Each structure stands twice: as structure tokens, then as C-alpha cells.
Amino acid sequence: MIELTIDNMTVQAHEGETVLQAALKHGIEIPHFCYHPCLSIAGNCRVCLVKVDGRPKLMPSCNLEATPGMRIETVSEEVLAARAAVMQFIILNHPGDCGICDKAGECRVQDYHVRYGEIDPVSIEPKHRKPKLYDLSPRISLDNERCILCSRCVRFTREVSGSHMLGIVERGCHSRVARLEGKVFDDPYSDNIISICPTGALLSRDFLYKSRVWYLEPVRSVCTGCARCCSVNVWRRRKRWHVRSLGAEKNAAAYRITPGENPEINGHWICNKGFDLHKAMGRPRALAPLIAGRSASVEEALQEGMKMLSEAVNPAALISAHASNEELEAFRIALGSRMRVYTREDHSPQPGEVLEDDLLIRADKNPNSRGVRELFGDRPYDATAGHDLVLVWGDLDDYAPLGKARILHLTSFVPPQGQSADLLIPISTVFERSGTFTNFEGKANRFDQVFDKPKLVQHAGELFGGLAA
Amino acid sequence: MNKDYWNKPAMGLWERLYIFEVIRGLCITGSVFFGNMWKWLTLRKGALTAYYPEEVRSDYSPNNRGRHVLTQRENGEVQCVSCNMCATVCPAYCIEILSTANFDDVFHPKAPERFEIDYSRCIFCGFCVEACPEDAIRMIKDIPDFPAFDRDTMCAPLDLLLNWRPTRDPAKVYPTQPQNGEVHPWAA
Numbered sequence: 001m002i003e004l005t006i007d008n009m010t011v012q013a014h015e016g017e018t019v020l021q022a023a024l025k026h027g028i029e030i031p032h033f034c035y036h037p038c039l040s041i042a043g044n045c046r047v048c049l050v051k052v053d054g055r056p057k058l059m060p061s062c063n064l065e066a067t068p069g070m071r072i073e074t075v076s077e078e079v080l081a082a083r084a085a086v087m088q089f090i091i092l093n094h095p096g097d098c099g100i101c102d103k104a105g106e107c108r109v110q111d112y113h114v115r116y117g118e119i120d121p122v123s124i125e126p127k128h129r130k131p132k133l134y135d136l137s138p139r140i141s142l143d144n145e146r147c148i149l150c151s152r153c154v155r156f157t158r159e160v161s162g163s164h165m166l167g168i169v170e171r172g173c174h175s176r177v178a179r180l181e182g183k184v185f186d187d188p189y190s191d192n193i194i195s196i197c198p199t200g201a202l203l204s205r206d207f208l209y210k211s212r213v214w215y216l217e218p219v220r221s222v223c224t225g226c227a228r229c230c231s232v233n234v235w236r237r238r239k240r241w242h243v244r245s246l247g248a249e250k251n252a253a254a255y256r257i258t259p260g261e262n263p264e265i266n267g268h269w270i271c272n273k274g275f276d277l278h279k280a281m282g283r284p285r286a287l288a289p290l291i292a293g294r295s296a297s298v299e300e301a302l303q304e305g306m307k308m309l310s311e312a313v314n315p316a317a318l319i320s321a322h323a324s325n326e327e328l329e330a331f332r333i334a335l336g337s338r339m340r341v342y343t344r345e346d347h348s349p350q351p352g353e354v355l356e357d358d359l360l361i362r363a364d365k366n367p368n369s370r371g372v373r374e375l376f377g378d379r380p381y382d383a384t385a386g387h388d389l390v391l392v393w394g395d396l397d398d399y400a401p402l403g404k405a406r407i408l409h410l411t412s413f414v415p416p417q418g419q420s421a422d423l424l425i426p427i428s429t430v431f432e433r434s435g436t437f438t439n440f441e442g443k444a445n446r447f448d449q450v451f452d453k454p455k456l457v458q459h460a461g462e463l464f465g466g467l468a469a
Numbered sequence: 470m471n472k473d474y475w476n477k478p479a480m481g482l483w484e485r486l487y488i489f490e491v492i493r494g495l496c497i498t499g500s501v502f503f504g505n506m507w508k509w510l511t512l513r514k515g516a517l518t519a520y521y522p523e524e525v526r527s528d529y530s531p532n533n534r535g536r537h538v539l540t541q542r543e544n545g546e547v548q549c550v551s552c553n554m555c556a557t558v559c560p561a562y563c564i565e566i567l568s569t570a571n572f573d574d575v576f577h578p579k580a581p582e583r584f585e586i587d588y589s590r591c592i593f594c595g596f597c598v599e600a601c602p603e604d605a606i607r608m609i610k611d612i613p614d615f616p617a618f619d620r621d622t623m624c625a626p627l628d629l630l631l632n633w634r635p636t637r638d639p640a641k642v643y644p645t646q647p648q649n650g651e652v653h654p655w656a657a
Contacts, residue, residue: 246583
């Protein structure tokens with residue numbers, strides 16, 4: 001350990017740690033644009049300048065290794081003046097259209113301008129014009145005027161995702177971020193550059209102008225896209241900003257998904273499938289119980305389910321790998337001994353989807369396969385076992401492989417077209433309940449309830465007791 | 470309980486005689502009554518009562534913070550860029566804006582698709598006008614006409630806010646080209 005002094009406070013740093021990292025670790029705020037804990041150090045934004053005792057000039061703290069006995073000043077007049085000057089320079093060609101920029105409210109340029117600068121550039125030259133609303137990819141819109149050339153996105157594609165798709169072209173004030181010519185920017189992790197962009201240069205086309213960010217609040221949830229179980233933040237509307245005349249469905253909509261920082265599982269990143277989690281959850285829902293295709297009340301459906309279970313001679317259950325550990329345990333206690341339990345993969349990889357890579361994406365596209373395996377083992381459905389009732393839990397595209405058995409289907413989304421189960425009970429999605437998934441490494445990841453469940457929809461964990469009684 | 474008030478009426482002899490003062494009062498009210506009656510008989514408007522909602526009061530101040538209007542650009546498009554500053558500053562939370570993206574117009578990529586002001590909640594404080602960076606929302610002398618039996622029907626939609634057609638005070642001229650004379654590469 002190294003001891004150094006930052007603003008008259010003695011802090012400890014590891015060997016090789018930079019001054020900026022040591023300061024951030026101890027709650028001393030030094031502004032920074034280009035520094036990101038998961039990327040290499042570029043040292044090009046110069047807003048993290050600090051005064052080092054004994055050196056004639058200010059030094060960028062992100063690129064300054066901590067040495068024993070170092071004395072750093074981060075709030076002296078000299079440093080503040082340099083910071084204000086750097087901010088003035090950075091926003092020299094910044095269009096300042098915060099009013100229509102989706103980043104406003106969580107933008108580093110905006111925050112630091114208000115906090116450290118608020119000096120308008122003195123240039124008499126007109127601001128440089130660069131391409132706006134440039135579609136970097138079908139998912140991302142690039143506004144080169146807002147870009148401050150911190151190169152975070154470029155370093156991300158080179159160091160983290162490895163696609164090497166982005167670069168900075170041209171010189172001086174004509175510099176701009178561009179993708180490889182003639183190539184489609186189809187990096188499976190591309191949306192992360194929206195999250196790490198310190199300004200509004202890179203924006204999600206899906207979220208574009210959907211809402212101002214201060215109307216929204218993040219709720220910690222877990223991505224159900226694959227067995228990695230990445231932590232995500234689901235952004236819902238704050239209660240204070242619930243709309244009335246624009247339609248109540250906007251209050252119960254997930255506006256966007258951002259990575260939830262979780263060093264144990266996914267670090268700072270998630271894949272594009274995770275960024276699209278709200279679209280996967282926005283599929284048409286099953287909203288009312290159906291008895292042989294006819295809608296029924298919840299009580300009727302539960303009565304019917306109890307009757308079906310008590311009449312069945314050889315019942316079986318197909319367990320969902322999208323169920324939380326708590327629900328699986330509830331099932332095991334209530335029905336586990338009465339039914340033959342089979343496991344399955346709810347979702348298999350879609351054509352064109354990245355199957356598996358070294359970073360995050362796993363070939364198993366279900367979140368809780370490991371949790372299911374730990375409780376019930378690994379046993380695919382056996383159609384020859386002569387079951388007369390199958391409790392299907394989770395999404396299922398086709399009932400035909402289940403044979404002639406009666407079907408009790410618990411699902412969140414609308415069942416297959418043209419087929420109707422003998423009893424269908426709608427259950428809540430991952431956004432509407434809380435619980436844990438166990439990822440493929442055996443690490444449990446907790447998700448919180450984001451929205452209230454629709455009225456006729458049941459939590460699966462609360463159903464089994466009623467069905468077993 | 471006897472209490473002395475600072476503006477305790479000091480009655481003279483005339484008032485204390487009572488009956489003559491009462492007759493004088495009756496003369497005042499009577500003359501107003503018969504004056505109005507005469508106007509009414511001769512088919513003119515009598516008393517100054519405005520029969521809301523059929524009639525609108527004529528004596529609003531020109532500075533009255535009445536209903537909101539949205540100004541327009543020279544080409545007739547709505548001036549509002551849907552930045553939500555008005556909705557954010559509104560202490561009554563009565564403004565709701567749904568934005569739309571227009572990728573073809575580089576200068577105005579964002580515009581309101583729906584703009585709702587809930588007059589059952591509006592307190593007419595004028596903060597929205599002050600917060601607007603584009604001079605897009607103003608409050609004019611007219612009052613919002615929302616006599617209704619149901620609070621949910623008191624929302625002013627975008628087309629109602631845009632129906633302001635002033636003769637004397639047109640919406641400000643908005644630069645559709647950058648003022649420094651340089652043509653945006655995407656506008657060319």
C-alpha cells in the first residue's frame with residue numbers, strides 16, 4: 001500500500017493505482033470524461049487536472065501513478081481555473097441543445113459545465129457543424145456535434161467487445177467518430193457505448209425522445225436473456241411524474257434498460273439482448289385465465305386446476321427455467337412429490353443470435369437452468385411415460401409433443417396460436433415479481449419488482465399452494 | 470363583549486335618525502334597479518353580469534394570465550421543441566408532453582406529438598411561460614372555456630393550444646437556417 005495526501009487527507013492506494021482511482025475510491029470527486037474503470041487510460045480530456053506538489057505544471061490525475069508521499073491538490077484556485085478553462089474548451093463547438101438531448105439530466109458535460117465552468121466560449125468563429133442524427137447502426141444515433149472525442153466508445157469496441165468497428169477520423173476540429181466504412185455496426189455489445197458516452201453524442205434510437213430522464217427511476221432487475229443473469233436497471237416512470245391524459249399504460253412501461261453494475265457477474269456491461277429486455281417483456285400478454293379457451297375468473301380457474309390435479313392418475317410437470325429459486329422451492333414443497341418433474345429449456349437460441357462468446361453471452365438462453373438443475377436434476381420430457389396431465393410452466397410454442405395429456409399451462413405471454421390448453425393461468429413476468437436466479441456459475445442474482453402485476457395475473461409461487469390443496 | 474375597533478363607525482345625527490338614511494339607501498338601489506330595468510325593456514344589456522359560459526367578461530386585463538397557447542414558426546409548424554421544461558417546472562404537474570422524432574429535419578428533430586394541459590389542475594402561475602426556452606408557450610387574455618361536469622374532460626390538446634391566430638402579435642420569426650451564414654452540411 002502507498003500513502004499519499006489528497007486535499008490534506010491521507011489516502012491509501014494500491015501499487016500501480018492512479019491518483020484519480022485513489023481519489024474516487026475515497027470519495028474525493030475529480031471530474032473526468034475519458035477515464036472509465038474498465039477501459040484503458042487515454043488521458044485526452046484533461047478535465048481531471050490536479051496540482052502535484054513539487055511539479056511546475058498541472059498533471060492529469062487519470063494518467064498519474066500514485067507514489068508514496070505525493071501531495072495532491074484538487075480544489076485549489078489554480079486547479080479550478082484550469083478546470084474551467086478545459087470545460088470552456090471542451091464546449092467550444094458543443095451545440096448546447098440540451099433541451100432536445102436525451103442525455104440531459106445524466107450528462108457529464110452538462111453537470112461539469114454547471115459545476116466547474118459556466119463560462120461560455122469566447123471564440124468569435126461560428127461553431128463547427130458536423131453530421132447530426134447520423135445512424136451509426138439501426139440501434140444507435142450519433143450526433144458528432146455533441147461529441148467531445150473522449151474516445152470511450154472507440155476504446156470499448158477495441159478493448160472490451162473486440163469488434164474494432166469504431167475509430168476517430170480526420171484531424172483537429174474536423175475529428176469525428178466514425179464506424180468502419182462499408183461495414184454494418186453489428187457488435188452484439190454495441191449499446192454499451194450509449195451508456196458510457198459522457199455526453200449526448202451516442203443515443204439509443206429506441207429510447208430517443210421517449211421521456212426525459214428525470215421522469216424515470218431505475219429499478220434493479222436481472223436480464224432473462226441467457227444463463228449469465230446480468231444485473232440490469234429497468235427504468236420506470238417516477239410516481240410523481242405519472243401521466244394521466246397521455247394514457248395509464250405509460251406509467252407501467254419499462255422505458256429503457258441500462259447495465260446494472262455488478263462486478264461479480266457482468267461488470268459494467270450487458271449485451272444488446274439485455275438492452276432489449278423491455279421489448280421481450282412487452283410481447284402480448286396472457287391477461288385472464290382460460291378454461292379450454294373460454295375466459296374465466298381466477299377462482300373458477302383455481303377450482304378447475306385443483307379438480308384436474310386430483311383427477312389425474314399420472315401427472316407430470318414441465319418446470320420453467322424462467323422461474324425464480326423461490327418459486328421453484330414453492331413448487332417443490334407443494335407439488336414436487338405428487339408429480340413427475342421434467343425440466344426443459346423455455347427458450348432456445350434464435351436464428352442469427354450470438355450463441356456464446358468469451359465476454360458475457362451464454363449458449364443457454366434461460367436464466368435459471370442451474371437453479372432448476374440443483375433442485376430437480378436434468379430430465380427431459382418423456383412422452384411415452386403415459387401421463388394424463390401435464391402442468392406446463394413457462395412459454396411453450398407447441399403442445400403437440402406433449403401427447404394426449406390434458407394441459408394445465410402457466411404462462412406470462414399469449415399461448416400458441418390455434419391451440420388451447422385445458423386450463424391456462426396467466427403468471428407474472430420477471431418485472432412483476434421479485435426473487436433470485438442462479439446463474440451458470442452458481443451465483444444468485446436478485447431482482448426487484450418493477451411494476452404491479454395486472455389484476456387477473458397470479459404470481460406462480462403463490463399458485464401452487466392453492467392448486468395442491 | 471365590548472371591543473373598540475380602529476374603524477369603528479362614527480355615526481352622525483343624520484345616521485342616528487335612521488329612517489332618512491334607510492330611505493336614501495333604498496333610493497340608490499332602486500335607481501340602479503330601475504335603470505337596469507329600463508335598459509332591459511329597451512332591449513339593451515342591463516346589469517354587468519356576464520352569463521358564463523355563454524358570455525365572456527369584457528373587462529379582463531390585457532396582462533391576464535388566461536389560457537395557454539403554443540406559438541408557431543413561420544412555416545406553421547409548432548414552435549415547441551418538446552424539451553419538457555414547462556412540464557418539469559409546473560408546480561401542479563398539469564402539463565404532459567409526448568414527443569416525436571423527425572429524423573428528416575436536422576434543426577427540429579424533436580416536436581410534441583401530444584401536448585396536454587390539464588385545466589382541472591392548472592393554477593395559472595405562468596411558470597411554464599417563464600421556463601420555456603423557445604417562446605413556444607404563452608398565456609393570453611382569453612380564459613380556458615372548460616365548463617364540464619367531469620374533471621377528466623378538462624384537458625386542452627395540441628390542436629386547441631395551436632388555434633391562436635393573433636393579428637397584432639405574431640409568433641416570433643424563428644431562424645430556419647443558422648444565423649452565421651454557414652450552411653449545415655446536412656441541410657444542403
